[in-house]
Amino acid sequence: xxxxxxxxxxxxxxxxxxxxxxxxxxxxxxxxxxxxxxxxxxxxxxxxxxxxxxxxxxxxxxxxxxxxxxxxxxxxxxxxxxxxxxxxxxxxxxxxxxxxxxxxxxxxxxxxxxxxxxxxxxxxxxxxxxxxxxxxxxxxxxxxxxxxxxxxxxxxxxxxxxxxxxxxxxxxxxxxxxxxxxxxxxxxxxxxxxxxxxxxxxxxxxxxxxxxxxxxxxxxxxxxxxxxxxxxxxxxxxxxxxxxxxxxxxxxxxxxxxxxxxxxxxxxxxxxxxxxxxxxxxxxxxxxxxxxxxxxxxxxxxxxxxxxxxxxxxxxxxxxxxxxxxxxxxxxxxxxxxxxxxxxxxxxxxxxxxxxxxxxxxxxxxxxxxxxxxxxxxxxxxxxxxxxxxxxxxxxxxxxxxxxxxxxxxxxxxxxxxxxxxxxxxxxxxxxxxx
Amino acid sequence: xxxxxxxxxxxxxxxxxxxxxxxxxxxxxxxxxxxxxxxxxxxxxxxxxxxxxxxxxxxxxxxxxxxxxxxxxxxxxxxxxxxxxxxxxxxxxxxxxxxxxxxxxxxxxxxxxxxxxxxxxxxxxxxxxxxxxxxxxxxxxxxxxxxxxxxxxxxxxxxxxxxxxxxxxxxxxxxxxxxxxxxxxxxxxxxxxxxxxxxxxxxxxxxxxxxxxxxxxxxxxxxxxxxxxxxxxxxxxxxxxxxxxxxxxxxxxxxxxxxxxxxxxxxxxxxxxxxxxxxxxxxxxxxxxxxxxxxxxxxxxxxxxxxxxxxxxxxxxxxxxxxxxxxxxxxxxxxxxxxxxxxxxxxxxxxxxxxxxxxxxxxxxxxxxxxxxxxxxxxxxxxxxxxxxxxxxxxxxxxxxxxxxxxxxxxxxxxxxxxxxxxxxxxxxxxxxxx
Numbered sequence: 001x002x003x004x005x006x007x008x009x010x011x012x013x014x015x016x017x018x019x020x021x022x023x024x025x026x027x028x029x030x031x032x033x034x035x036x037x038x039x040x041x042x043x044x045x046x047x048x049x050x051x052x053x054x055x056x057x058x059x060x061x062x063x064x065x066x067x068x069x070x071x072x073x074x075x076x077x078x079x080x081x082x083x084x085x086x087x088x089x090x091x092x093x094x095x096x097x098x099x100x101x102x103x104x105x106x107x108x109x110x111x112x113x114x115x116x117x118x119x120x121x122x123x124x125x126x127x128x129x130x131x132x133x134x135x136x137x138x139x140x141x142x143x144x145x146x147x148x149x150x151x152x153x154x155x156x157x158x159x160x161x162x163x164x165x166x167x168x169x170x171x172x173x174x175x176x177x178x179x180x181x182x183x184x185x186x187x188x189x190x191x192x193x194x195x196x197x198x199x200x201x202x203x204x205x206x207x208x209x210x211x212x213x214x215x216x217x218x219x220x221x222x223x224x225x226x227x228x229x230x231x232x233x234x235x236x237x238x239x240x241x242x243x244x245x246x247x248x249x250x251x252x253x254x255x256x257x258x259x260x261x262x263x264x265x266x267x268x269x270x271x272x273x274x275x276x277x278x279x280x281x282x283x284x285x286x287x288x289x290x291x292x293x294x295x296x297x298x299x300x301x302x303x304x305x306x307x308x309x310x311x312x313x314x315x316x317x318x319x320x321x322x323x324x325x326x327x328x329x330x331x332x333x334x335x336x337x338x339x340x341x342x343x344x345x346x347x348x349x350x351x352x353x354x355x356x357x358x359x360x361x362x363x364x365x366x367x368x369x370x371x372x373x374x375x376x377x378x379x380x381x382x383x384x385x386x387x388x389x390x391x392x393x394x395x396x397x398x399x400x401x402x403x404x405x406x407x408x409x410x411x412x413x414x415x416x417x418x419x420x421x422x423x424x425x426x427x428x429x430x431x432x433x434x435x
Numbered sequence: 436x437x438x439x440x441x442x443x444x445x446x447x448x449x450x451x452x453x454x455x456x457x458x459x460x461x462x463x464x465x466x467x468x469x470x471x472x473x474x475x476x477x478x479x480x481x482x483x484x485x486x487x488x489x490x491x492x493x494x495x496x497x498x499x500x501x502x503x504x505x506x507x508x509x510x511x512x513x514x515x516x517x518x519x520x521x522x523x524x525x526x527x528x529x530x531x532x533x534x535x536x537x538x539x540x541x542x543x544x545x546x547x548x549x550x551x552x553x554x555x556x557x558x559x560x561x562x563x564x565x566x567x568x569x570x571x572x573x574x575x576x577x578x579x580x581x582x583x584x585x586x587x588x589x590x591x592x593x594x595x596x597x598x599x600x601x602x603x604x605x606x607x608x609x610x611x612x613x614x615x616x617x618x619x620x621x622x623x624x625x626x627x628x629x630x631x632x633x634x635x636x637x638x639x640x641x642x643x644x645x646x647x648x649x650x651x652x653x654x655x656x657x658x659x660x661x662x663x664x665x666x667x668x669x670x671x672x673x674x675x676x677x678x679x680x681x682x683x684x685x686x687x688x689x690x691x692x693x694x695x696x697x698x699x700x701x702x703x704x705x706x707x708x709x710x711x712x713x714x715x716x717x718x719x720x721x722x723x724x725x726x727x728x729x730x731x732x733x734x735x736x737x738x739x740x741x742x743x744x745x746x747x748x749x750x751x752x753x754x755x756x757x758x759x760x761x762x763x764x765x766x767x768x769x770x771x772x773x774x775x776x777x778x779x780x781x782x783x784x785x786x787x788x789x790x791x792x793x794x795x796x797x798x799x800x801x802x803x804x805x806x807x808x809x810x811x812x813x814x815x816x817x818x819x820x821x822x823x824x825x826x827x828x829x830x831x832x833x834x835x836x837x838x839x840x841x842x843x844x845x846x847x848x849x850x851x852x853x854x855x856x857x858x859x860x861x862x863x864x865x866x867x868x869x870x
Contacts, residue, residue: 041577041849060493065847067625077588077627080581080849098589142476146515153512154533190502192512412476412500 008033008075011333012093012102014083014270016043016066018319019302020108022326028073031337035100037079037093041065044131045387047319050171052134053260054141054178055412059131062387083109085273088295104297104333107270107284108326111303111317114264114281121242125164125259128171137260141179142412144257145187145196152193161199164247164256166239167263168205169212170354173222175260176203177357180229185358187412199257201231204249206238206263211354211362213316218362221371225360265317267304274298279306288344290329299332301325310344319386321347353379443468443510446768447528447537449518449705451478451501453754454737455543457761463508466772470535472514472528476500479566480822482754485606487569488695489576489613490847494566497822518544520708523730539732539768542705542719543761546738546752549699549716556677560599560694563606572695574849576614579692580626580634581849587628596634599682599691601674602698603640604647605789608657610695611638612792615664620793622847634692636666639684641673641698646789646797648751653797656806660795700752702739709733714741723779725764734767736760745779754821756782788814 009032013020016038024036045062052059066078082096086105093100113127126136144161151159163183165176183199190196203210203226209219210226210233223233234249241248246255267282276292277285283306284292290305292298302322308314315321325345332342351365353375361375370378444467448455451473459471480497487494501513517531521540528535548562561571579596586594598618600611618634625631638645638661644654645661645668658668669684676683681690702717711727712720718741719727725740727733737757743749750756760780767777786800788810796810805813 041581041847058493058495060847065625067622068847071625074627077584079585079588080578081585097585143515146476149512150514150516150532153514187502190500190506192509412495412503 009103009333009337010035010101011104011106012037012100013106013108014038014093015108015110015268015302016040016078017046017108017110017302018322019110019304019326019329020106021066021069022323023106023108023299023301023330024070024073024076024326026327026330027076027333028070029075030334032075032104032333034073034076035079036066036070036076037081037083037095037100038066039080039082040130041067041078041080042131043069046129047383047386049128049131049134050174050178052131053128053137053175054182055138056178059135063131083270085270088275088298091297102297104299104336106299106301106326106329107274107304108300108302108322109268109270109304111265111267111281111283113261114266115261116264118242121261124244125166125242125247125261127261127264128175137258138412140258140260141182145191145194145199148194148199148257149191158194158198160255160257161194161196162254162256163199163201164239164254164259165201165203166242166247166259166261168203168207168210168233168235169262170352172203172205172260172262173210173226173354173356175262176201176231176233177226177229177355177360180226180231181357184230197230202254203231203233204237204239204247205233205235208236210235213352214362214364215369218364218369218371221369222354222356222362225356225362225372229357229360265303271300271304274300276300281306289332289342290325290345291332299329301329307345309347311346313347313349315345315347316352318352320350320352324348351382353382355379444538444768444772445470445536446539446541447472447535448541448543449473449528450543450545450703450737451475451513452481452543452545452737453757454545454739454761454764455541456501456504457758458541458543458734458736458765459505459508459511459761461762461765462511462768463505464510465769467510467539467768469508469511470514470537471501471505471511472516472518472530472535473501474515474517475565476502476513476515477566478504481564482818482821484563484566484569485609485613487566488563488572488610489617490573491613494570498566518705520705523710523733526732537732539734539771541734541736541761541764542709542739543735543737543757544703544705544739546700546702546716546718548696549701550696551699553677556696559679560601560677560682560696562696562699563610572693573847575693575695576617577847577849580622580629580631583629583634583692584626593629593633595690595692596629596631597689597691598634598636599674599689599694600636600638601677601682601694601696603638603642603645603668603670604697605787607638607640607695607697608645608661608789608791610697611636611666611668612661612664612790612795615661615666616792619665632665637689638666638668639672639674639682640668640670643671645670648787649797649799650804653799653804653806656804657789657791657797660791660797660807664792664795700738706735706739709735711735724767724777725760725780726767726777734764736764742780744782746781748782748784750780750782751787753787755785755787759783786817788817790814 011032011034013024013036027034042063042065048062051057070076085094112129115121148159148161165172180201183196187196211219239247246253265281271282271284284300286300286305286307290299303317328345353363355361361379363370363375446467446469448459448471462469477498477500483497486492505511520529547564550556583594583596598614600607615636618631622631646654674682681688700716706717706719719735721735721740721742725734738752763780788798790796796814798805798810
């Protein structure tokens with residue numbers, strides 16, 4: 001399996017999201033040695049994060065330990081470490097402790113949401129990118145119902161209960177739909193002092209329609225479906241300030257029981273450390289073979305990369321694109337070693353979809369636009385099959401079927417971090433740094 | 436359904452553990468109004484906490500939202516609040532915000548572990564009473580493997596990897612057995628720089644045998660079974676100090692990668708606020724009808740109560756006893772209202788058991804002592820049927836069967852609290868207090 005020279009080349013992959021993980025999987029048990037570095041020990045299946053945030057699934061049902069996924073890759077090491085930068089001339093990745101030399105580097109550190117220069121809003125309106133975010137949002141939403149119940153129990157009056165979702169992209173639409181579903185059906189018989197069906201779910205979008213990446217007909221359909229669920233869809237309505245317990249809409253302040261941030265994209269700051277050209281969101285411009293221009297041994301893939309593919313299509317920031325990029329970067333490395341020419345990346349659009357509460361969804365597959373129940377069934381099938389690891393698929397299917405037939409969801413826990421531990425927030429980071 | 440006078444009596448239940456929850460369930464849709472107060476929104480099935488701490492089950496598989504369990508109890512309100520004390524003369528429960536009047540009070544706030552006056556050890560050796568504790572321990576154990584892998588990746592040498600479990604009661608035995616099982620089998624093929632089978636799992640017990648509440652033969656059998664799994668059982672060996680990364684055993688310091696506290700009992704401080712007689716662990720002495728002597732309208736039940744039952748048996752601090760006390764306290768209230776005499780509590784010992792890794796357990800059922808595989812099967816059946824809520828049972832059974840047949844466990848996530856939120860640690864408490 002060794003390459004001609006007998007020296008095994010070192011590939012360092014930064015990030016265990018879709019792009020990095022599929023790059024590592026594609027290099028498993030090949031002629032190179034691989035080190036996958038991530039701050040977390042698990043891959044997170046981001047398309048289902050909103051289901052953890054709303055209590056439908058538990059965190060471990062949409063995550064898989066990276067080591068477990070890669071345990072049969074004997075040429076692969078997983079390192080739980082923080083990457084702090086690069087020295088591209090010396091070909092080393094800088095870690096919070098030490099450094100990692102490479103022959104090839106694949107950078108796939110992803111993106112987060114951006115607060116458009118208002119990072120102080122983060123404390124009042126969490127976004128949804130990690131399991132921790134999802135558990136945080138779940139606690140905020142459930143606590144909002146609890147506070148209302150408590151107030152009503154004392155005063156006998158139903159307090160205002162507004163849930164604000166900021167951003168009408170897929171995440172915002174999915175969150176808003178699920179929140180409305182929960183308030184109207186799931187918890188309606190559990191609160192005996194308030195009527196949870198009177199809770200308002202408001203979806204704010206600055207543009208003139210939601211789901212901008214879809215054709216206008218599907219946007220309109222999604223809007224109708226959201227409104228059927230009771231969501232108030234406010235397009236052309238930017239939120240101009242966020243504080244604890246309220247948001248500013250135009251010149252008016254509106255009280256909110258929970259605010260969720262679902263807009264803006266900011267690529268990992270590692271992108272700018274590569275020294276190449278980046279766009280406003282910090283995404284790195286890459287060559288058709290996914291390498292950093294001028295640095296053929298460095299690939300940038302996934303949500304961090306910005307490119308038009310070989311057919312001129314802008315590659316979207318989707319899991320499916322990230323997976324495809326991971327595979328292309330890996331195969332280009334193997335092409336190099338085998339003396340073959342690299343291939344240019346071509347994005348295969350297998351369709352995009354978004355769910356809207358229970359029973360509803362929209363899907364765009366090629367030119368086909370699908371709405372409603374059939375789109376929702378399609379969505380379920382596709383996402384179960386995309387889930388990493390056979391077992392999670394079964395568990396998630398069972399959980400969904402349970403939720404579907406019983407109208408109950410079971411992950412509704414308000415948990416607060418380790419109450420015994422003195423430094424829970426960064427316990428494992430701290431422990432690592434103390435060594 | 437109203438009682439003779441037409442005025443519905445108010446029953447306040449403090450605590451949603453086994454005792455409080457079963458008291459509330461027994462009072463569901465009866466002639467009284469019930470308020471169940473808890474700091475958490477969920478019941479935690481404590482006997483399976485160690486499975487969350489070791490990554491076999493996810494948190495939501497052993498927890499049920501209290502509102503969901505009690506949703507059909509139309510006479511019952513669940514309040515997510517902190518109880519700060521009592522005014523027994525005015526018959527009110529004091530809350531962190533406001534107070535709750537009662538006609539009958541059932542106090543079932545449970546117990547935690549005690550550090551024997553060394554609360555500073557808690558930061559270095561968490562105990563296992565809540566879901567948060569379990570997630571904390573899980574992160575510490577997994578991080579220990581990660582740190583070792585990282586050190587070995589750099590140095591090429593296997594570092595010392597000691598897991599110390601302090602306390603040889605059922606929790607300590609279950610944790611130690613499961614940790615050994617994980618190190619020797621579950622993760623053995625996932626770490627490519629260290630041999631996890633060389634990790635040491637040490638179980639420290641100050642007394643001369645583990646599982647003191649069982650007959651000596653079962654203690655000896657449990658010890659043999661633990662040793663077969665590779666656990667080093669150190670009886671007659673008190674741990675005299677705990678610091679970050681090390682413990683003192685006799686006069687020697689031993690380095691530890693993770694230390695878990697599994698000994699000591701301290702009843703909720705609410706016990707001492709009731710003004711009655713308490714034992715050294717803070718448990719409240721109660722009358723045979725489970726009421727506080729001199730306060731027939733106040734019941735103290737579960738791990739907070741200390742009593743010999745009507746047949747002279749000391750009632751143990753077990754879930755089964757707590758459930759039975761909850762039912763007796765509830766029925767004694769109803770007896771009062773119906774003009775009947777109260778009944779004295781009699782503990783029905785249906786047996787006790789402890790698992791030891793995979794395949795192994797001990798059980799004591801009446802005079803019958805059972806060890807090994809049969810005890811383990813019995814344990815599984817009993818615990819699945821005790822789980823609250825039909826759905827959790829199915830989910831847990833499936834997860835166990837998966838783990839059993841595939842040798843894989845799936846809950847192995849290292850999660851750290853909400854990284855976006857500025858004040859994650861007490862987010863929902865803080866939010867509540869800000870209102």
